[in-house]
Each structure stands twice: as C-alpha cells, then as structure tokens.
Amino acid sequence: MTEKMLKFVDLNLETPNKRDVHSRIDDFKEIYDEFINEKAKEQSSRCSQCGVPFCQVHCPLHNNIPDWLKLAAENRLKEASELAHSTNNMPEICGRICPQDRLCEGNCVIEQSGHGTVTIGSIEKYITDTAWEKGWIKPLKISKEINQSIGIIGAGPAGLACAEELRKLGYKITIYDRYDRPGGLLIYGIPNFKLEKFVVERRTKLLKESGIKFVQNIEVGRDKSLKELKEKHDAILIATGVYKPREVNLPGENLNNIFPAMEFLTASNRKGLGDKIEKFDNGTLSAEKKHVVVIGGGDTAMDCVRTAVRQNAKSVKCLYRRDKKNMPGSAREVSNAEEEGVEFIWQSNAKKFIGTEKISSVLVEKMHLGEPDSSGRKKPEPIKGSDFEIKADILIKALGFDPEDIPHLFKNPGLQVSKLGTIKINLQSMETSIEGIFAAGDIVRGASLVVWAIRDGREAAIAIDKYLKFKQLKKTEAA
Ligand SMILES: Cc1cc2nc3c(=O)[nH]c(=O)nc-3n(C[C@H](O)[C@H](O)[C@H](O)COP(=O)(O)OP(=O)(O)OC[C@H]3O[C@@H](n4cnc5c(N)ncnc54)[C@H](O)[C@@H]3O)c2cc1C
Ligand code: SF4
Numbered sequence: 001m002t003e004k005m006l007k008f009v010d011l012n013l014e015t016p017n018k019r020d021v022h023s024r025i026d027d028f029k030e031i032y033d034e035f036i037n038e039k040a041k042e043q044s045s046r047c048s049q050c051g052v053p054f055c056q057v058h059c060p061l062h063n064n065i066p067d068w069l070k071l072a073a074e075n076r077l078k079e080a081s082e083l084a085h086s087t088n089n090m091p092e093i094c095g096r097i098c099p100q101d102r103l104c105e106g107n108c109v110i111e112q113s114g115h116g117t118v119t120i121g122s123i124e125k126y127i128t129d130t131a132w133e134k135g136w137i138k139p140l141k142i143s144k145e146i147n148q149s150i151g152i153i154g155a156g157p158a159g160l161a162c163a164e165e166l167r168k169l170g171y172k173i174t175i176y177d178r179y180d181r182p183g184g185l186l187i188y189g190i191p192n193f194k195l196e197k198f199v200v201e202r203r204t205k206l207l208k209e210s211g212i213k214f215v216q217n218i219e220v221g222r223d224k225s226l227k228e229l230k231e232k233h234d235a236i237l238i239a240t241g242v243y244k245p246r247e248v249n250l251p252g253e254n255l256n257n258i259f260p261a262m263e264f265l266t267a268s269n270r271k272g273l274g275d276k277i278e279k280f281d282n283g284t285l286s287a288e289k290k291h292v293v294v295i296g297g298g299d300t301a302m303d304c305v306r307t308a309v310r311q312n313a314k315s316v317k318c319l320y321r322r323d324k325k326n327m328p329g330s331a332r333e334v335s336n337a338e339e340e341g342v343e344f345i346w347q348s349n350a351k352k353f354i355g356t357e358k359i360s361s362v363l364v365e366k367m368h369l370g371e372p373d374s375s376g377r378k379k380p381e382p383i384k385g386s387d388f389e390i391k392a393d394i395l396i397k398a399l400g401f402d403p404e405d406i407p408h409l410f411k412n413p414g415l416q417v418s419k420l421g422t423i424k425i426n427l428q429s430m431e432t433s434i435e436g437i438f439a440a441g442d443i444v445r446g447a448s449l450v451v452w453a454i455r456d457g458r459e460a461a462i463a464i465d466k467y468l469k470f471k472q473l474k475k476t477e478a479a
Pocket of ligand 1: 097098099153154155156157158159176177178179182183184185186189190191194218219220221239240241242265299300303440441442443447448449450451453
C-alpha cells in the first residue's frame, strides 16, 4: 500500500470507492495536498536561489518565485504575500490548481538535477491562505474614482483579474454574468476537492467590497445586447470562456444517463455549495453505486473520474484513444486518479452506446497508434475485430470545449472570430474588431488554464486603461 493510499485509510476508507459521499460531503477534498506550516519553511529553504529562475520564466504570470520563497523561508509571510499579489490576483487559487508539473515546478532546477522540485504551488497557497487568515488581505481603497466605466462580460478569472486591476486605477466596473454566482469555471467547473468554493467566494466578496458591481443572471445576447452595454460603458471586455461541449456522435447517443462533463461537474459543485439539485438528489446525476464510464483524456475527464470516485461509484473507467504517455491531461492528475481506483482503458475508443431507455453498456474497440497526424501526434487507428463491451450506468462525455458562436449570440456579425470560433484580437491592443471592445481568457485562447486567464485579464486592464486615457485626452483636446 502506498503512502497516498494510506491517507484513504486515515479517512476511514478501506478503498477509495468506499466513500459515502452523501453523508460526508466535507470529504470532497483533495487528499494529496497535506501541506502544513513546518513544511512551508523547510520547502522554501530548499530553493537554491539559482540565479536562473526557470520557474519564474515558465510561470505565465512570471511570479517572482525565488524572492517569495526566500521571504517565506525567513518567515516574512506578509511581505511574501504582498509580493505574490503584485503579479497575481489570486495566488491561493493558482497554488491549488495550476498544473505546476508543466509550469513552474516542472522547470525547477532542483527538480531537473533529480532532487525533487521545491513545492512552489503549495508554498504559494500557504503564503496566501495565511495572509487571509491573518486579515492582511483587504478590499481596495480608491482615493479618487475616475468618471469612466467598464462593462465586463464574464465573471471568470479573466474578467475578475481585469476588473480588479482597473478598479485599482479608480475606474467604475460592472461585471455581467449569466450564472447566479461569480467565478466562472472556478465555481462550477473545477471540483471542490481541488478548489474549495469558499476560496473563490472570499475573493469575489473582496472584489464586491472594493466597489466592483456584480450583475448576475444576465446573459448578454439574450437579456442585454452588446450594443446596450457599449452605450452604457466607456469600454467593454468580453471574457465569456468556452462552453460548447465537443460531441462524440455515436449510435445510442440519445439514451438516458449520458451527460456532458459540465452538467455532471456543475451538479456536484452546486451540491457542495448547498443547492438543491433535483437531478442529483433523485440519483440521476449522482455516480453513487453506479458503474461510471468517462470518455476523454484531458483534465476535465480527470475531474469527472475523481468526482465519481468521491461520489462512491461502484466502478470508474476512463476510455482514451491514445496511450498514457500521450494523454493531454496533467500527469499528476492521472496518477492521482489511478491511485484512487480509476481504471484507465488506454488506446480504446467508444463505438456505440447500448441500452433500451437508459445506457447499460458501451461497445469499445481497441486502437493502435499509427503514423503521426498533422499535429505531429501518432494517429490512433482501430484494430479490426477487437470490439468488447463494458458495463455503464452513467456515461460522461469529457472531450473538451469549443467556443460558442459569439457574433451570432451577441447579434453582432461585425465581431470577428478565428477559424476555431475564438474571438480575434489585436495582440498588442487586445482590442477586438470593434473599437472599444476588448477580449481575454479562454474566449480568445480556446480552452486553457486559470493562470493564463488571469494573465490575459491583467493585460486587458493595461490595454483598456491606455485606450480610455487616450479617449479622454482626445475629448479634452477637442473641448
Ligand atoms: C472541468 C474543468 C476543470 C478545469 N480545471 C482546471 C485546473 O485544474 N487548473 C487550471 O488552471 N485550469 C483548469 N480549467 C480551465 C480553466 O477553468 C479555464 O481556463 C478558465 O476558467 C478560463 O477563464 P475565463 O475567465 O476565460 O472563462 P470562464 O472561467 O469560463 O468564465 C466565463 C464566464 O463568462 C460567463 N458567460 C459566458 N457567456 C456569457 C454571456 N453571454 N453573458 C454573460 N456571461 C457569460 C460564464 O457564466 C462564466 O462565468 C478547467 C476547466 C474545466 C472545464
Ligand atoms: S501561478 Fe501557477 S505557474 Fe505561476 S508560480 Fe503559481 S503555481 Fe506556479
């Protein structure tokens, strides 16, 4: 039994699948992140201050990691927190959910010399959580409010980061969002065991206390037009993320109990937040005591399988067309899922969903990896006669997301998009094809990461400030 499996025993679980999720909703937590005070100092002092901070270079926010590690090692946590906040609007969130193995930690010089990385993410989380506990994180105080306003569409990390940066400068900010709670995928996508919802809620509360106005349950395009918002505000940011699920298009797809990943994860997150979810409460969307099959190999698929484990599923299987080496998801997430009892059926492809009313099984074919395709990755090809069937009470489709048709939804065909449907911006000014309308986050990049959305939001704030200052200057000159 590994050290990590022993942690399950600590939680009174014989095996991961023995969790009774309905009675112990608090156990929806990450079991791998047991970072505690003494460890923070010890880990921080492991940084060799090597002078070639590849960690910093590979952090999309270029956080000043060596300096805040030094401060943490000296127990100067308040200064460390201020430094962490100078480049990042939500360090405790990134500390929890950045795929550090691909970013800062994967490039730590100590890791590369074979001695194990400095656990940068955990220290970042520790520093900021301590700052929250000690009351060092306070709402912004605006000395002089600027009489110009910015409307932000989307309260995900890109919209929130942009809002905070512009508010710091004194602008009036209103954020419009179609969900009932702010946070975007931080609140309804990423599971609670990776990112506890109180962590997101205290951030959004802080922004409200800083004078940022939140208008929830407003879908731009349906309840308010882009034109209306443009008339109301001096500049607009579109930060709507990407939400159109990729489909599998297979026979049997209309059977009951086949769900897109976001429906499954949102129900679970809402349950954790105390909402009444009929489809979960009546068992339809719950994995408890069910054979669960997830299709996909990215981080969303890993979130689904690990959520199903925590919901006390009878079995959890993940179908992926390529092999483990070629999985797009974080290696750490995959190995966590394996240790928690998820069975990966590598190089396998769903062919057909079988059942009468509800799904009861999936017909699967084995694949082998052929010649590289245009992306350079080996193309999975079916092996003739290799079909087999696996039992499924619930099937979750986690094949990724595409952008919605924003020009159509916003009734604004002048808003230019790329071939993939992401909003086109001028990379220097971050402006879209319409003057005064900017865009940031997943809706520009395609499905990406929280840390990139924060970076884009911060850059959009700089661009919008420049644009508004110039606009003001022109107005003054004309007067
Ligand atoms: C299941 C899942 C797990 C993930 N896990 C991780 C992880 O562990 N680590 C990581 O770094 N990244 C993760 N990601 C990716 C990350 O969440 C996104 O890259 C990030 O949230 C993008 O931020 P954003 O602000 O661009 O968009 P979003 O977070 O998607 O926010 C967009 C907001 O816009 C609102 N909106 C959309 N359309 C409209 C409209 N018409 N009118 C009004 N409001 C609108 C939405 O309601 C939403 O609140 C995950 C993604 C998913 C789906
Ligand atoms: S923001 Fe992400 S990549 Fe940057 S230091 Fe923190 S955990 Fe690492």
